[in-house]
Amino acid sequence: MRHVDQRHIEAQAPSPSESTLLILVSLAAEPRHGYAILKDVEQLSEGRVVLSTGTLYGALKRLLSDKWIEEVAGAAAARDRRTYRLAEAGHTVLVHEINRMKRYARVASSRLAAEVRA
Amino acid sequence: MISFYRFLMRLYPQEFRAQFQSEMLHVLAANEADAQHQGFVDRCLAAIHETAGLLLGILRERRSITPARRESRISSLRAPMAVLALYILCTSTMVDLGIHALFSPVSYTLIPGGILPGLWIVSSQRILGAGRNRLGLFALTLFFWLGLPFGLRISEKHYQARLRENPVEFSFRYPGGEVQAKMVNSAFGRPQGGWIASETISLADGRSLSLSMRSDNNAPPYRILIPAFLMGLCFLWRRRHASLAPAGQPSPTVHSS
Numbered sequence: 001m002r003h004v005d006q007r008h009i010e011a012q013a014p015s016p017s018e019s020t021l022l023i024l025v026s027l028a029a030e031p032r033h034g035y036a037i038l039k040d041v042e043q044l045s046e047g048r049v050v051l052s053t054g055t056l057y058g059a060l061k062r063l064l065s066d067k068w069i070e071e072v073a074g075a076a077a078a079r080d081r082r083t084y085r086l087a088e089a090g091h092t093v094l095v096h097e098i099n100r101m102k103r104y105a106r107v108a109s110s111r112l113a114a115e116v117r118a
Numbered sequence: 119m120i121s122f123y124r125f126l127m128r129l130y131p132q133e134f135r136a137q138f139q140s141e142m143l144h145v146l147a148a149n150e151a152d153a154q155h156q157g158f159v160d161r162c163l164a165a166i167h168e169t170a171g172l173l174l175g176i177l178r179e180r181r182s183i184t185p186a187r188r189e190s191r192i193s194s195l196r197a198p199m200a201v202l203a204l205y206i207l208c209t210s211t212m213v214d215l216g217i218h219a220l221f222s223p224v225s226y227t228l229i230p231g232g233i234l235p236g237l238w239i240v241s242s243q244r245i246l247g248a249g250r251n252r253l254g255l256f257a258l259t260l261f262f263w264l265g266l267p268f269g270l271r272i273s274e275k276h277y278q279a280r281l282r283e284n285p286v287e288f289s290f291r292y293p294g295g296e297v298q299a300k301m302v303n304s305a306f307g308r309p310q311g312g313w314i315a316s317e318t319i320s321l322a323d324g325r326s327l328s329l330s331m332r333s334d335n336n337a338p339p340y341r342i343l344i345p346a347f348l349m350g351l352c353f354l355w356r357r358r359h360a361s362l363a364p365a366g367q368p369s370p371t372v373h374s375s
Contacts, residue, residue, distance in 0.1 A: 034145045052171020053145045057138045058178050082141055 016097060019051055020059050024068065024086060024094045031072045031085035034060070060084065068093060119165055120147055126172045134179050 016024065019041070026032060026040040034056060042050050051059075063069040068090030072083040086094070123146045127139050146168060153164045288299050320326050 034141055035148045038145065038149070050167065052168050052175075053142050053149065054168070054171035054173070054175030056145070057142050058175045061134065061138065061179075081144060 015100070016093065019049060019055060020063065021094075021097060022049055023051075023056070023059055023063065024090055024097075027069055027084060027086040027090070028094060031083045033081050033083045037084070063090065119150055119168075123168065123172065126169070126176070129176045131179050 022041045022044055023037055025044060026037050029040075032040065034053075037060075038051055038053070038056055060069070064071070064084075066089070067087055069084045070087045072085050120143065124143060127135060127142065130139070149164065149168065153161045156164070
């Protein structure tokens, strides 16, 4: 039953974009503020994805409204240095996305291996 | 660059700015500080990257304003009727002046037009609420001050060119006025009565083509009809909005000044 539910959720939930996924991955490790997310995403993608501030905060706003991330309550941070963390829904989406990517990687690897054998 | 970014930030919707502006400026300042250690080209590229990101973000956020939020903005319409009347009078007069600009030099319309947009902005801000939709107000002001007169000037030149190609006499009436075009050998004699605007186009053969617009004192003054029509629309809008207000909540009422 759980398997069916997960598949249903996967079918319903839109696949996050690469930048959104990287932000979720960045927040999976620990709560971070905006600048730290920017730098971590750049490091994670080995410099391939460099988010601009406008893109980052547009994504953060959508993630907050979808409740995929949340502000860290009670943090002694100033208004210009709020900290965000992965929320329950965001964690679920990230796990589903990783599983989906693993499936694709597995299929792609097996097909490539078959092509090499042929 | 931070000042420039701060200016761009003003183009974001107000809700977004309230939530993220100070935080974004902090990140932009940190990025700027990082870029100080890079070369000139890298600094320029970083600035272009940030600017493009902000502009795309502005477009995205502006497009994401849902109909419900638009409705809530409309619902905040509040102003005394005197301000509404001033707003409608200014708007209709500017439109009226724009129509006249077809037949008279644009500079004539710019003189009163210079005062009217000021009144128009004041009344608009009062109606929409101070600080709301400043970008829209700025765009509309530019349109009335620059776009409309110069657009009409271009159409006027085009119209003159067509008249030179086909110099025919014509005359037509419309509610409140009359347009006359006539080939003459000297200055056009002005008919008496009503409001007159005339323009003379010199032709290569020495003759001149006079184009005049004359308001008719006996015809319905459409300048008065336009504000009356807009006032009627405004009343209907308010009444409809008041009837749509949820039960238990005060409907937006007109505050008397």
